[in-house]
Amino acid sequence: MTDVVTMDKIVSLCRRRGFVFPSSEIYGGLGSSYDYGHYGVLLKENVKARWLEAMVRDREDIVALDSSIILHPRVWEASGHVSSFSDPLVDCRTCKLRFRADHLAESQCGKRPSKRPGETPECDLTPAREFNLMFETRVGAVEETGTDVYLRPETAQGIFINFKNVAQLARRKPPFGIAQIGKSFRNEITPGNFIFRTLEFEMMEMEYFVPPGEAEQWYRYWIDERRGWYLRFGLRESHLRVRPHEADELSHYSSGTSDIDYLYPIGWSELEGIANRGDYDLRAHSEASGTKLEWVDGVTNERYVPHVIEPAAGVNRSMLAFLCDAYDEEEVAGRERTVLRLHPQIAPVKAAVLPLIGKDSGMVERARSLFEELRGVALVEYDDSGQIGRRYRRQDEIGTPFAFTIDEQTIEDDTVTIRDRDSLAQERISLGRAQGHLLDRLGAPWRSPKPE
Ligand code: ATP
Numbered sequence: 001m002t003d004v005v006t007m008d009k010i011v012s013l014c015r016r017r018g019f020v021f022p023s024s025e026i027y028g029g030l031g032s033s034y035d036y037g038h039y040g041v042l043l044k045e046n047v048k049a050r051w052l053e054a055m056v057r058d059r060e061d062i063v064a065l066d067s068s069i070i071l072h073p074r075v076w077e078a079s080g081h082v083s084s085f086s087d088p089l090v091d092c093r094t095c096k097l098r099f100r101a102d103h104l105a106e107s108q109c110g111k112r113p114s115k116r117p118g119e120t121p122e123c124d125l126t127p128a129r130e131f132n133l134m135f136e137t138r139v140g141a142v143e144e145t146g147t148d149v150y151l152r153p154e155t156a157q158g159i160f161i162n163f164k165n166v167a168q169l170a171r172r173k174p175p176f177g178i179a180q181i182g183k184s185f186r187n188e189i190t191p192g193n194f195i196f197r198t199l200e201f202e203m204m205e206m207e208y209f210v211p212p213g214e215a216e217q218w219y220r221y222w223i224d225e226r227r228g229w230y231l232r233f234g235l236r237e238s239h240l241r242v243r244p245h246e247a248d249e250l251s252h253y254s255s256g257t258s259d260i261d262y263l264y265p266i267g268w269s270e271l272e273g274i275a276n277r278g279d280y281d282l283r284a285h286s287e288a289s290g291t292k293l294e295w296v297d298g299v300t301n302e303r304y305v306p307h308v309i310e311p312a313a314g315v316n317r318s319m320l321a322f323l324c325d326a327y328d329e330e331e332v333a334g335r336e337r338t339v340l341r342l343h344p345q346i347a348p349v350k351a352a353v354l355p356l357i358g359k360d361s362g363m364v365e366r367a368r369s370l371f372e373e374l375r376g377v378a379l380v381e382y383d384d385s386g387q388i389g390r391r392y393r394r395q396d397e398i399g400t401p402f403a404f405t406i407d408e409q410t411i412e413d414d415t416v417t418i419r420d421r422d423s424l425a426q427e428r429i430s431l432g433r434a435q436g437h438l439l440d441r442l443g444a445p446w447r448s449p450k451p452e
Helices: 007-016 038-057 073-079 101-106 156-160 163-169 212-232 280-289 315-326 361-374 388-398 408-413 431-443
Strands: 020-022 034-036 062-064 086-091 098-100 129-132 136-139 147-150 176-185 200-210 240-244 256-264 267-278 307-314 327-332 335-340 351-355 380-382 402-406 415-420 426-430
Touching (some): 007 315, 038 062, 038 176, 038 200, 073 280, 098 101, 156 176, 156 307, 212 240, 256 315, 267 280, 267 315, 280 307, 307 315, 315 327, 415 431
Parallel strands (some): 351 380
Antiparallel strands (some): 200 307, 256 267, 415 426
């Protein structure tokens, strides 16, 4: 069976339900920029929380960091970004569009979208030029005395330059890691496919410092760990693949990189990159700053520059993958329903509390009291407006895994039904058990009911 999801359906649902809107819309919008509404924020925060738990809470060898977005400009010279963080671009003198030279085969000609740039006789492409992706800005009030700085294009360098601080203060010994979530900025010039590629985005990066002889083993380990994380939170195995980079694709610092790709509606595309960066970064910053970034064993006095394994994931691309994987349509009792089959721990809202009849004061009172009780342990929504069927549909579209419905019987015997978003099964339980029941269901393993 083919998947019903398309990028247009995701964009439309995200807009309709207030997950994501085009940015600066009242001014005509700004390309490759998006704003996140209520459910988008909740979903994004859940992605980040699950990552941080897996990286920091559930382990003893990784600590957290939050470094600045604007760093000393020499950081980016030492890291190689000033000289090498660029894409090769070509311009078309006829249609005035700009394309990535390495993506021409997948691009569309501005005048004849059925052709690729360069394919029609009218196409007039310039030779490829390197275009640096870093955004520049200035620190300082006075133009002439200000300092040119960059908005960071990745969070990793903020980790490397803090290696000494963390190694000393966190009392960790290799192998150990430093994890960071934060915004990054890239002056991407090619169209973005919704939130897949944007000018600003959030990254979840972890730099894992290891003894040089162990680098390959930890590189393999982190590929498996990170793939496992996506599977644990519901992505279907058939839609995930690990793709090792070819030698000519490797970044200047990398001795091995594998992408975890997801089968988005636009085709297989990178979700996360896992790189074996060797000792490139710590050496480069040691040389440029004059501060030795190395590991010295307090007991044996052994010293070495650790090698680094880096899993680098995009929050927004992960969110898009979770949305695409979850999107489903089905017919129930002769009516179409759209449903987001999100993992309960990723879903923005965990449960809805719904009085069957919104005007019945007895039902409303019980429902409000259940809502107050549940909101203490999970993000829940109360809704008493409109027909119950409509309210279920709305919760289905935002991916709420459970709905508690208060009806006549609740008033008689203090029971409530809990409706399962995926199976539509309704179970009646006592009101007193509702909170415990919800927590059990939220903590239980979950698999997508969508076919692989
Ligand atoms: P691509 O080849 O798609 O441009 P990349 O290889 O340059 O990506 P990395 O530098 O490895 O990306 O960044 C790590 C992760 O950050 C990517 O896997 C992706 O999830 C995310 N990411 C990178 N650039 C963007 C962007 N412009 N918008 C949204 N997410 C991004």
